[in-house]
Amino acid sequence: MSTYTGPADSPASINDGNDIKQSTDAVIKDLKARDIISKYDAVLVACYSVHPLVDAITRDFASARQSVTGIFEASILTALSILPSNTTSALRARQWGIVTTGKYWEEHLASGVASFLGGTDAKSNLKFAGVQSSGLDAGDFHSVDPAEVARKLKEAAVRLFQSGDVDCVAMGCAGMAGLEQIIRAAAVDTYGEERGNQVAIVDAVKAGILQLDLTVKSKRLFLT
Numbered sequence: 001m002s003t004y005t006g007p008a009d010s011p012a013s014i015n016d017g018n019d020i021k022q023s024t025d026a027v028i029k030d031l032k033a034r035d036i037i038s039k040y041d042a043v044l045v046a047c048y049s050v051h052p053l054v055d056a057i058t059r060d061f062a063s064a065r066q067s068v069t070g071i072f073e074a075s076i077l078t079a080l081s082i083l084p085s086n087t088t089s090a091l092r093a094r095q096w097g098i099v100t101t102g103k104y105w106e107e108h109l110a111s112g113v114a115s116f117l118g119g120t121d122a123k124s125n126l127k128f129a130g131v132q133s134s135g136l137d138a139g140d141f142h143s144v145d146p147a148e149v150a151r152k153l154k155e156a157a158v159r160l161f162q163s164g165d166v167d168c169v170a171m172g173c174a175g176m177a178g179l180e181q182i183i184r185a186a187a188v189d190t191y192g193e194e195r196g197n198q199v200a201i202v203d204a205v206k207a208g209i210l211q212l213d214l215t216v217k218s219k220r221l222f223l224t
Contacts, residue, residue, distance in 0.1 A: 004036065013139040014047050016104045024052045037061040042212040045070040048172045048204055050112035067215040071204035075170040076116055078207040082168050082200045083127060097129035097160045099153065099183060100172030101138055106131045109172060129164035132156040141175035150182050157186035168200040177203055
């Protein structure tokens with residue numbers, strides 16, 4: 001496994017649609033100049049967004065045998081796999097949601113969830129509790145006072161837990177890695193110790209790696 005960082009003309013932090021486009025253009029230009037993708041079985045786009053690079057790499061750089069996904073898409077599949085299937089109306093509607101960075105991402109990610117699941121409106125999906133933002137940028141997790149980061153992230157998580165019946169939270173930024181206990185504390189404060197400690201907290205990068213591992217093995221087994 002290897003990591004790749006966008007070239008110098010990529011944005012330092014992806015905080016809105018302009019940054020998404022700039023990072024896409026910069027990386028595609030770099031990939032066209034260098035043979036990077038062909039030697040790998042799978043590629044993970046580690047930006048928590050509906051990132052055009054997932055489709056662009058799949059279409060223009062990857063073979064049919066290679067697997068490509070983003071951490072956003074992988075977190076959706078992981079959350080749905082963790083939640084039990086509601087087979088009868090007697091079961092409590094168990095939900096998942098996203099805690100993310102800036103306000104921009106609330107609509108962007110909610111629309112992305114609906115599109116990924118084949119719908120037009122995320123609110124119509126009873127298992128999705130929505131997106132709550134902390135007001136932080138991705139770079140803030142490495143530069144802002146940790147106590148301030150913890151406060152804002154916990155407040156966003158509490159809002160998510162209070163908005164529905166949430167049993168799984170996707171951390172909507174790769175920069176949140178290692179901050180699971182902040183969300184755990186919000187779950188315990190909202191739901192009590194027993195249930196709060198049973199909430200699943202998904203690190204989207206780990207979810208992406210696991211998802212690609214399964215996809216690569218599935219292709220080897222089922223593609224002849």
